[in-house]
Amino acid sequence: MEVAQKPKVPETAWLEAAYEILTENGVEAVKVMPLAKKLGVSRTGFYWYFKDRDALLEAMVHRWEEKNTGNLVARSAAYAEGIVESVFNLFDCWLDNALFDAPLELAIRNWARNDMALQERLNAADDERCRALRDMFLRHGFDARQSHVRAMTMIYTQIGYFSMHVKEDAQTRIGRMPDYVEVFTGLRPHDSDIQRFASRHLVT
Structure with a gap:
């Protein structure tokens, strides 16, 4: 045979x-x-x-869950001396495609509009992300209400960024991130925080 x-x-x-x-x-x-x-x-x-097309599509969804939600949760839980460093740790996701895949994120969200089962998984992922960011703020002394609102603000802002197809070169985007940190936390990053973050992403 x-x-x-x-x-x-x-x-x-x-x-x-x-x-x-x-x-x-x-x-x-x-x-x-x-x-x-x-x-x-x-x-x-x-x-x-x-086995079939559905099995392939499930592999795509699993890839999104593992990469985007998994890495976002991990970066928000990474060690940091303060909330500014924590938010910069999270911002690594927005600059490193190995941590967070923006085209896949947008594709999943578009797909979920016509797939109720996927929408439920997307809702669960958004809840998990929001809890992770809320817990990040809680760890650094923010009260429960502020932590939740700041977490939602960060999530909604980034989803909007993807959905609007905002185009920025890396240097411009990194240059704006200290201001984003200040908006999200109420604290101005020190030069040392900014330099440490930029050194991870800017090629000299």
């Missing part, structure tokens, strides 16, 4: 192709045949890794 050989195109290639189509054209465009054509292979290789 002949044993089916493993396809030459790996699972990661299918996932990356699906990611590109999802972020560029929306979930309706993520279909097996266009993916196979994009990769230059037959669609039979797809079923080596995924």
Whole structure:
């Protein structure tokens, strides 16, 4: 009996192709045949890794949950001497695509408008993010009401930033972040805080 050989195109290639189509054209465009054509292979290789299209879409959602929500929660919980450093730690997500994928975030939010089950997962993710940011403010001495409102303000601001497709070069965006920190915390960052943050992102 002949044993089916493993396809030459790996699972990661299918996932990356699906990611590109999802972020560029929306979930309706993520279909097996266009993916196979994009990769230059037959669609039979797809079923080596995924039971069906729904399994691939679930992998996309899982990627978003693990990367975007997971890293945001982790950065908000990272060690910091004060709230200013904590917020700068969180801001790493907005500048490093390895921590937070903005195109995927927007694609998931657009997709959820027509998918009730995904909308429920999105709502749960937003709640988890808001709790993480609220807890960050609580740890640094803000009262419960202020912590919750400041957390929501940060979340809503960033969602708006993605949704409006704001375009800024890295230097301009980093240059504005100390002012964002002051808006969100009520405290002006020290030069040492700003320099430490900028050194993580600006290439000299």
